[in-house]
Amino acid sequence: MKRLLIATLLAAAMGLAADKKILMEASSRQSWVSSEAALAQYRAAAGTGADIVVARSPEEFAREAANADAVIGGISKELFPKARKLKWVQTISAGVEANSFWPEFVQSNVQLTNCKV
DSSP states (O other), rough: OHHHHHHHHHHHHHHHSSEEEEEEEEEEEEEESSSSSHHHHHHHHHTTEEEEEEOOOOHHHHHHTTSSSSSEEEOOOGGGGGOOOOOOEOSSOOOOOOHHOOHHHTTSOEEEEEEOO
């Protein structure tokens, strides 16, 4: 699962031009996603193509989402309209149901990918 996430981040960084922001929310449920070791791997994979930003609180996530190009882990229906630069959402699970039932997301040009292993 970790390798898949790193590969996905690398592909995203290559697909996004330089100076892009990939936002992740620190998660106690899946601490491996935002551990210091994992972040070092993500940043190495992204190189200079993208900045990996980790939000450590819901307020920080909301603030950073406003100009994020990509989100790892998902985004709420309420926050989605405020993420004006968003182009990609990567879930950290195989299921994508949380994002697939609201018309605003489905009708947008935002790409949705999962971590199917």
